Amino acid sequence: MFFSGHLGLGKARRLRPLAKKKKLPHISSGNLLRDAVESGTATGIHARQYIDKGQLVPDQIVVDIIQDRILKSDCKNGFILDGFPRTLSQAKVLDEMLKKVGNKLDLVFYFVVSKESVILRLSGRRICSTCGANYHVKFVPSAVDGICDKCGGKLYQRADDKMETVQERIRVYHQQTEDLIAYYKKK
Ligand code: AMP
Numbered sequence: 765m766f767f768s769g770h771l772g773l774g775k776a777r778r779l780r781p782l783a784k785k786k787k788l789p790h791i792s793s794g795n796l797l798r799d800a801v802e803s804g805t806a807t808g809i810h811a812r813q814y815i816d817k818g819q820l821v822p823d824q825i826v827v828d829i830i831q832d833r834i835l836k837s838d839c840k841n842g843f844i845l846d847g848f849p850r851t852l853s854q855a856k857v858l859d860e861m862l863k864k865v866g867n868k869l870d871l872v873f874y875f876v877v878s879k880e881s882v883i884l885r886l887s888g889r890r891i892c893s894t895c896g897a898n899y900h901v902k903f904v905p906s907a908v909d910g911i912c913d914k915c916g917g918k919l920y921q922r923a924d925d926k927m928e929t930v931q932e933r934i935r936v937y938h939q940q941t942e943d944l945i946a947y948y949k950k951k
Contacts, residue, residue, distance in 0.1 A: 774885065775846055775875060777898070783844050791839075793848035796829045797821055816923040818932030820850055820940055827857050834861065842867075850941045855948075872948040879934060886930045890919040 776792055783790035797815060800808035807825055814821045830848050833839070849855040862868055877885075888901040890910075894917025899906050906913050924933065 775873075779844050779846050786842075786844075788841065789836075789838050789843045790846060791830070791833050791843050791848075792846040793826055793830060793850070794846070796833060797826070800829070816929070818924050818929035819936055823851060823853050823857070826850075827854060830858075831861055835865075842870075849944065852943050852947060855944055869951075874945060874948075882934060883927070883930055886925045886933075887927050889925050890921055892917040893920050894918070 776790070776795075779790055797808070797811045801812045801815065802808065807829070811821045811825055820826075826848060830845070834843060845858075849858050858869075884902075885900065888903070890899045890901060890906075891897070892899075892912035892915065895912060895915045897912055897914050898904070899912075899919060906919060910919050911917070912919060923929065
């Protein structure tokens, strides 16, 4: 089983091929939360208030979503977590969850990226509203501005990729997530 870091830095782009190669499910807390937002569930409506502001969704909501997911049968042989845990308390709950199912973390990936690069990558990211393909206005532009090359769908910017929100996400990372580096280094 593998586990990955935090803050949208292209982690999914790196982890998806790894998941495919290892035949393990790739579980992104951000994607699960966005699915809940899109479905309009009570959890999604609650979570959206935090996501759109660049803040972390309360631990209990995320923990419940992850717990439900990792108990599914496709996770029997392991899984790759992406974006979870993001707080020390989530990390401790994850330890407990894994103990209960007789599993453990094999690897933790920590991606080191400069603040300037994070801002550039996130604020330029665009996503296809139809097929979900990712673009970047500078690094991976679509052939026709605002239109997906693959399916012709409209490209949009995630609310939390707006410049002010990206700044908030970085602040939140330093305040609530960075402590995880020491936690996992110790382990
Ligand atoms: P991501 O797609 O990983 O960049 O996550 C997008 C947003 O979803 C974050 O800025 C948070 O608002 C929320 N989120 C994702 N994972 C977590 C988590 N483990 N704990 C709390 N909030 C999360």
